[in-house]
Amino acid sequence: xxxxxxxxxxxxxxxxxxxxxxxxxxxxxxxxxxxxxxxxxxxxxxxxxxxxxxxxxxxxxxxxxxxxxxxxxxxxxxxxxxxxxxxxxxxxxxxxxxxxxxxxxxxxxxxxxxxx
Amino acid sequence: xxxxxxxxxxxxxxxxxxxxxxxxxxxxxxxxxxxxxxxxxxxxxxxxxxxxxxxxxxxxxxxxxxxxxxxxxxxxxxxxxxxxxxxxxxxxxxxxxxxxxxxxxxxxxxxxxxx
Numbered sequence: 001x002x003x004x005x006x007x008x009x010x011x012x013x014x015x016x017x018x019x020x021x022x023x024x025x026x027x028x029x030x031x032x033x034x035x036x037x038x039x040x041x042x043x044x045x046x047x048x049x050x051x052x053x054x055x056x057x058x059x060x061x062x063x064x065x066x067x068x069x070x071x072x073x074x075x076x077x078x079x080x081x082x083x084x085x086x087x088x089x090x091x092x093x094x095x096x097x098x099x100x101x102x103x104x105x106x107x108x109x110x111x112x113x114x115x116x
Numbered sequence: 117x118x119x120x121x122x123x124x125x126x127x128x129x130x131x132x133x134x135x136x137x138x139x140x141x142x143x144x145x146x147x148x149x150x151x152x153x154x155x156x157x158x159x160x161x162x163x164x165x166x167x168x169x170x171x172x173x174x175x176x177x178x179x180x181x182x183x184x185x186x187x188x189x190x191x192x193x194x195x196x197x198x199x200x201x202x203x204x205x206x207x208x209x210x211x212x213x214x215x216x217x218x219x220x221x222x223x224x225x226x227x228x229x230x231x
Contacts (some may be wrong), residue, residue, distance in 0.1 A: 033219075035221075040125075040223055041223060042120075042122075042207060042221040042222055042223040042224055043207065043209075043219075043221040044221075045218055045219070048218065058218065059218075090161065104151075104163050104166065105163075105219060106163075107153075107160055107161035107162070108160065109159070109160045110160075110161075
Protein backbone atom coordinates (compact mmCIF):
# COMPACT_ATOMS: atom_id res chain seq x y z
CA UNK A 1 0.00 0.00 0.00
CA UNK A 2 1.05 3.55 -0.71
CA UNK A 3 1.97 5.37 2.43
CA UNK A 4 2.13 9.13 2.71
CA UNK A 5 3.02 10.45 6.13
CA UNK A 6 3.09 13.94 7.55
CA UNK A 7 5.30 14.98 10.43
CA UNK A 8 2.57 16.31 12.72
CA UNK A 9 -1.19 15.84 13.04
CA UNK A 10 -1.62 19.03 15.08
CA UNK A 11 0.59 22.08 15.34
CA UNK A 12 0.23 25.36 17.24
CA UNK A 13 2.48 28.27 16.29
CA UNK A 14 2.78 31.96 17.00
CA UNK A 15 2.37 34.73 14.44
CA UNK A 16 5.70 35.45 12.78
CA UNK A 17 7.24 32.04 13.46
CA UNK A 18 8.83 30.03 10.67
CA UNK A 19 6.93 26.78 10.25
CA UNK A 20 8.03 23.57 8.55
CA UNK A 21 5.57 20.89 7.49
CA UNK A 22 7.13 17.66 6.32
CA UNK A 23 5.72 15.01 4.02
CA UNK A 24 7.26 11.65 3.17
CA UNK A 25 6.06 9.03 0.71
CA UNK A 26 7.40 5.50 0.43
CA UNK A 27 6.36 4.55 -3.11
CA UNK A 28 9.05 6.28 -5.17
CA UNK A 29 6.48 8.71 -6.61
CA UNK A 30 7.78 11.48 -8.83
CA UNK A 31 4.99 13.96 -8.12
CA UNK A 32 4.24 15.52 -4.76
CA UNK A 33 1.68 18.16 -3.80
CA UNK A 34 0.72 20.46 -0.95
CA UNK A 35 -2.93 21.51 -0.50
CA UNK A 36 -4.74 23.48 2.13
CA UNK A 37 -8.28 22.55 3.09
CA UNK A 38 -10.73 25.09 4.45
CA UNK A 39 -14.46 24.65 5.13
CA UNK A 40 -16.56 25.77 2.20
CA UNK A 41 -13.51 26.15 -0.04
CA UNK A 42 -12.52 22.54 -0.62
CA UNK A 43 -8.86 21.81 -1.31
CA UNK A 44 -6.65 24.38 -2.94
CA UNK A 45 -3.22 23.65 -4.37
CA UNK A 46 -0.32 25.57 -2.85
CA UNK A 47 2.71 24.04 -4.62
CA UNK A 48 3.66 20.87 -6.42
CA UNK A 49 6.83 19.19 -7.56
CA UNK A 50 7.56 16.89 -10.49
CA UNK A 51 11.01 15.88 -9.41
CA UNK A 52 13.79 16.57 -6.96
CA UNK A 53 14.62 20.28 -6.74
CA UNK A 54 11.73 21.14 -9.07
CA UNK A 55 8.68 23.07 -7.97
CA UNK A 56 5.66 24.72 -9.51
CA UNK A 57 3.28 27.26 -8.00
CA UNK A 58 -0.29 26.22 -7.48
CA UNK A 59 -3.30 28.44 -6.99
CA UNK A 60 -2.37 30.00 -3.65
CA UNK A 61 1.45 30.09 -3.25
CA UNK A 62 1.66 33.46 -1.51
CA UNK A 63 3.20 33.22 1.95
CA UNK A 64 4.54 29.71 1.33
CA UNK A 65 7.65 28.11 -0.07
CA UNK A 66 8.64 24.47 -0.61
CA UNK A 67 11.70 22.31 -0.68
CA UNK A 68 12.34 18.96 -2.32
CA UNK A 69 15.90 17.80 -1.78
CA UNK A 70 15.07 14.08 -1.88
CA UNK A 71 12.53 12.27 -4.00
CA UNK A 72 10.55 10.94 -1.06
CA UNK A 73 10.33 14.16 0.94
CA UNK A 74 8.47 17.40 0.22
CA UNK A 75 8.50 20.22 2.75
CA UNK A 76 6.13 23.15 3.02
CA UNK A 77 7.53 26.27 4.67
CA UNK A 78 5.61 29.17 6.11
CA UNK A 79 8.29 31.86 6.24
CA UNK A 80 6.39 34.04 8.72
CA UNK A 81 3.19 32.43 9.91
CA UNK A 82 0.05 34.52 10.00
CA UNK A 83 -3.37 33.85 11.49
CA UNK A 84 -4.93 33.50 8.02
CA UNK A 85 -2.72 30.47 7.47
CA UNK A 86 -4.60 28.55 10.15
CA UNK A 87 -5.87 25.58 8.19
CA UNK A 88 -5.63 21.87 7.45
CA UNK A 89 -2.65 21.06 5.23
CA UNK A 90 -2.70 17.94 3.09
CA UNK A 91 0.20 16.38 1.25
CA UNK A 92 -0.28 14.04 -1.72
CA UNK A 93 1.87 12.08 -4.13
CA UNK A 94 1.47 10.31 -7.46
CA UNK A 95 3.64 8.62 -10.07
CA UNK A 96 3.96 9.19 -13.78
CA UNK A 97 1.84 6.66 -15.68
CA UNK A 98 2.90 4.78 -18.76
CA UNK A 99 1.37 7.40 -21.03
CA UNK A 100 3.30 10.21 -19.37
CA UNK A 101 0.26 11.27 -17.39
CA UNK A 102 0.23 11.46 -13.64
CA UNK A 103 -1.84 8.84 -11.96
CA UNK A 104 -4.09 8.85 -8.91
CA UNK A 105 -2.97 11.08 -6.05
CA UNK A 106 -2.56 9.50 -2.61
CA UNK A 107 -3.02 11.69 0.42
CA UNK A 108 -1.40 11.94 3.83
CA UNK A 109 -3.44 12.25 7.04
CA UNK A 110 -3.13 16.03 7.17
CA UNK A 111 -1.65 18.56 9.58
CA UNK A 112 -4.05 20.85 11.38
CA UNK A 113 -2.16 24.11 11.95
CA UNK A 114 -3.31 26.79 14.34
CA UNK A 115 -1.52 30.14 14.22
CA UNK A 116 -2.12 32.34 17.26
CA UNK B 117 -9.43 27.59 -15.92
CA UNK B 118 -11.48 24.69 -14.71
CA UNK B 119 -14.11 24.90 -12.00
CA UNK B 120 -15.84 22.15 -10.08
CA UNK B 121 -19.16 22.73 -8.33
CA UNK B 122 -20.77 20.60 -5.64
CA UNK B 123 -24.13 22.15 -4.88
CA UNK B 124 -25.01 20.01 -1.84
CA UNK B 125 -22.98 21.07 1.20
CA UNK B 126 -24.64 18.43 3.40
CA UNK B 127 -26.75 15.34 2.94
CA UNK B 128 -28.04 12.59 5.16
CA UNK B 129 -29.71 9.28 4.43
CA UNK B 130 -30.82 6.22 6.31
CA UNK B 131 -28.56 3.21 6.38
CA UNK B 132 -29.16 0.81 3.45
CA UNK B 133 -30.69 3.54 1.28
CA UNK B 134 -29.24 4.81 -1.98
CA UNK B 135 -27.86 8.34 -2.19
CA UNK B 136 -26.59 10.42 -5.11
CA UNK B 137 -24.08 13.24 -4.76
CA UNK B 138 -23.96 15.75 -7.56
CA UNK B 139 -20.98 17.39 -9.24
CA UNK B 140 -20.74 19.66 -12.24
CA UNK B 141 -17.63 21.06 -13.84
CA UNK B 142 -16.62 23.56 -16.44
CA UNK B 143 -13.75 23.05 -18.85
CA UNK B 144 -12.75 23.61 -22.45
CA UNK B 145 -10.63 20.44 -22.43
CA UNK B 146 -11.78 17.36 -24.30
CA UNK B 147 -9.65 14.80 -22.51
CA UNK B 148 -9.58 14.70 -18.75
CA UNK B 149 -10.09 12.64 -15.62
CA UNK B 150 -12.76 12.98 -12.96
CA UNK B 151 -12.48 11.67 -9.43
CA UNK B 152 -14.50 11.19 -6.29
CA UNK B 153 -12.48 11.26 -3.07
CA UNK B 154 -13.76 10.35 0.38
CA UNK B 155 -12.48 11.88 3.63
CA UNK B 156 -13.86 10.09 6.72
CA UNK B 157 -13.88 12.04 9.98
CA UNK B 158 -10.30 12.51 11.22
CA UNK B 159 -9.01 10.03 8.66
CA UNK B 160 -7.04 10.05 5.43
CA UNK B 161 -8.54 11.10 2.11
CA UNK B 162 -8.91 8.12 -0.19
CA UNK B 163 -9.92 7.65 -3.80
CA UNK B 164 -13.41 6.24 -4.29
CA UNK B 165 -13.69 6.11 -8.04
CA UNK B 166 -12.28 7.68 -11.18
CA UNK B 167 -13.55 8.19 -14.72
CA UNK B 168 -11.65 8.88 -17.92
CA UNK B 169 -13.58 11.31 -20.10
CA UNK B 170 -12.92 9.35 -23.28
CA UNK B 171 -14.65 6.27 -21.88
CA UNK B 172 -18.37 6.01 -22.56
CA UNK B 173 -18.97 3.46 -19.86
CA UNK B 174 -19.64 4.73 -16.36
CA UNK B 175 -17.12 3.60 -13.77
CA UNK B 176 -18.25 1.27 -10.99
CA UNK B 177 -16.54 0.14 -7.80
CA UNK B 178 -18.67 -2.24 -5.76
CA UNK B 179 -21.46 -0.12 -4.20
CA UNK B 180 -20.14 3.07 -5.79
CA UNK B 181 -20.99 4.10 -9.33
CA UNK B 182 -20.96 7.28 -11.33
CA UNK B 183 -23.29 8.86 -13.84
CA UNK B 184 -20.98 10.67 -16.24
CA UNK B 185 -22.71 13.00 -18.69
CA UNK B 186 -19.95 14.59 -20.75
CA UNK B 187 -22.13 16.94 -22.77
CA UNK B 188 -23.82 18.22 -19.64
CA UNK B 189 -20.48 18.29 -17.75
CA UNK B 190 -22.02 16.35 -14.93
CA UNK B 191 -20.39 13.66 -12.78
CA UNK B 192 -22.61 12.35 -9.98
CA UNK B 193 -21.73 9.63 -7.47
CA UNK B 194 -24.28 7.02 -6.47
CA UNK B 195 -23.79 5.04 -3.28
CA UNK B 196 -26.01 1.97 -3.06
CA UNK B 197 -26.91 0.14 0.15
CA UNK B 198 -25.29 2.89 2.19
CA UNK B 199 -23.34 1.88 5.30
CA UNK B 200 -22.34 3.74 8.46
CA UNK B 201 -18.74 3.71 7.21
CA UNK B 202 -19.77 5.81 4.24
CA UNK B 203 -20.16 8.80 6.55
CA UNK B 204 -17.54 11.26 5.27
CA UNK B 205 -16.81 14.38 3.26
CA UNK B 206 -16.91 13.61 -0.44
CA UNK B 207 -14.95 15.69 -2.90
CA UNK B 208 -15.31 15.74 -6.66
CA UNK B 209 -12.12 16.58 -8.55
CA UNK B 210 -11.03 17.27 -12.13
CA UNK B 211 -7.69 16.91 -13.87
CA UNK B 212 -6.76 17.52 -17.52
CA UNK B 213 -5.28 14.60 -19.37
CA UNK B 214 -2.01 16.18 -20.36
CA UNK B 215 0.42 18.83 -19.34
CA UNK B 216 -0.91 19.67 -15.92
CA UNK B 217 -1.06 17.45 -12.87
CA UNK B 218 -3.12 19.84 -10.83
CA UNK B 219 -6.36 18.53 -9.35
CA UNK B 220 -9.19 21.04 -9.12
CA UNK B 221 -11.53 20.17 -6.25
CA UNK B 222 -15.12 21.03 -5.50
CA UNK B 223 -16.09 22.38 -2.09
CA UNK B 224 -17.26 18.99 -0.84
CA UNK B 225 -20.45 17.33 0.37
CA UNK B 226 -20.71 16.17 3.96
CA UNK B 227 -22.63 12.89 3.92
CA UNK B 228 -24.06 11.40 7.10
CA UNK B 229 -25.47 7.89 7.18
CA UNK B 230 -28.13 7.57 9.87
CA UNK B 231 -28.47 4.21 11.66
